Amino acid sequence: METVILVVVIALVVILGAGGLVIGSRRRNRQLPPSPPSTPTITKPPAEPHVGDEAETPREEPRRTIEEVPLPGATAAPEAPEEVELPEQVVVERPEPTEGRLVRLRSRLSRSQNSLGKGLLTLLSRERLDDDTWEEVEDTLITADVGVTPTQELVERLRTRVRVLGTRTPDELRTLLREELLALVDPTLDRALRTESHEESPAVVLVVGVNGTGKTTTTGKLARVLVADGRSVVLGAADTFRAAAADQLQTWGERVGARTVRGPEGGDPASIAFDAVKEGIAEGADTVLIDTAGRLHTKTGLMDELGKVKRVVEKHGPVDEVLLVLDATTGQNGLVQARVFAEVVDITGIVLTKLDGTAKGGIVVAVQRELGVPVKLVGLGEGADDLAPFEPEAFVDALIGE
The missing domain is CATH 1.20.120.140 (SRP54, nucleotide-binding domain)
Structure with a gap:
């Protein structure tokens, strides 16, 4: 009996020892948390950077007094508006008188x-x-x-x-x-420019001629002549076929305060001429000058279009002047041009340009005889005021000299 009890006790001891070993092994395999440090570490929050600056290199700012610090809710004084640079104003010139x-x-x-x-x-x-x-x-x-x-x-x-x-x-x-x-x-010819307005519409002047005669420049100079004589002028840039013709005419107009009516490049010249006269009526202008394209007299279609411009303008009222610009240096060749233009539109006057160069004065006589119309203006240089009303006596005196 004692032997049996001893055997049971030994078995229990063995079983309990094995269980302890298993528990100890499990404890060794488990990772224990680190031990807390002896001294706690305090982390500072990052410094706030200034607006537009790096946090590491703050900008030194002047210290403000208490009077300079606005109160909460106070409205800061409005900043002065920045000065806007305005475009330069075009200086309106006053041309010299045309008399003499x-x-x-x-x-x-x-x-x-x-x-x-x-x-x-x-x-x-x-x-x-x-x-x-x-x-x-x-x-x-x-x-x-x-x-x-x-x-x-x-x-x-x-x-x-x-x-x-x-x-x-x-x-x-x-x-x-x-x-x-x-x-x-022939000093008896009427050389006056009909540029006085009518009761309900301005006087209309068409400027015609071939390429290279100085037609657009002459139109601009003619505006100066009229302004010098006290007329108000509207310019019509109906030369839509030559690059920068409208810009050139507008520059001339701005110098004397004349408005320029223009359209897109390659647009309908008759439409622009119509609008120019319409604008002249609205503004109450005395005269509307219409610069037409430099038609080559050999191109029948373009010459027909010039006739169309005149017909369209006449819907507003009569065309008072049709001035043919001729280059005086071309001599007898200018007469050929004059004949063709006279067949398309009724020429009322002639403008001879470049008469101060190598031109021969006799062209004045020849072109008047050819067309039966007077020379009304002559160009005697490249200056803005070098377009002068033609005076027969002064012209002949210059021919024969002192």
Whole structure:
């Protein structure tokens, strides 16, 4: 009996020992939490950076006094608005008066023209005026672009007066030649520009001519002539085929305070001309100047379009002037252009440009005879005020010189 009890006790001891080993093994495999440090570590919050600055390099700011610190809820004083740079204002010019302008520009005209007068006076001062001398006189006049028929008329009158009067002294010959040349230029022609407004519409002036005659520039200078004479002007940029023509005309207009009506490049010229006159009526302007495209006289379609411009404008009222711009240096070639333009529109006046260069003064006579209309304006330089009303007496005086 005792033996059995002993065996049972030993078995229990073995079982309990094995269980302890298992529990100890499990405790060793479990990771224990780290032991807390002896001294706690305190982490500081990051410093707040200034607006627009790096936190590491704060900007040094001046310290403000208590008076400078606004109270909570107070409204800060509004900042002064920044100054806006305005575009430069265009200075409106006041052109010089046109009265006597050709006299003031006489020296320019005489540079290339007085050779005609000097040549004629030299021939007429010979002791013997035979047929050969008179033929030289004719050649001199024809070379100056006077034209064959006007030259023959002038020589015939001169021969008769010299023979009858027996004029021989230089002063007498100069007086005689001046009278005959003046008669040839015809001072009786009406050279006034019809630019006064009507009761309900402004006066309308069409400026026509071929490329290269200075047509757009002449239109701008004509605006200055009218403003100098007290007219209010509206410009119509109906030359839509030449690049920058509208810009060029607008620049001329701004210099004298004239409004420019323009359209898109390549647009309908007749429509722009119509709008220009409409604008002139709305503004109560005295005159509307319409710059047309430089039509080549060999292109029938473009010439027909010029006629269309005139017809469309006439829906507002009459066209008072149609000014043909001719380059005086082209001589007899200008007459060909003049004939074709006269067939399309009724030319009322001629503007001769570049008369101060190599031009020959006789073209004034020839073109008047060809068209039956007067030369009303002449260009005598590249300056803004070098367009002058044509004065026959001043012109002839420049031809024959002092």
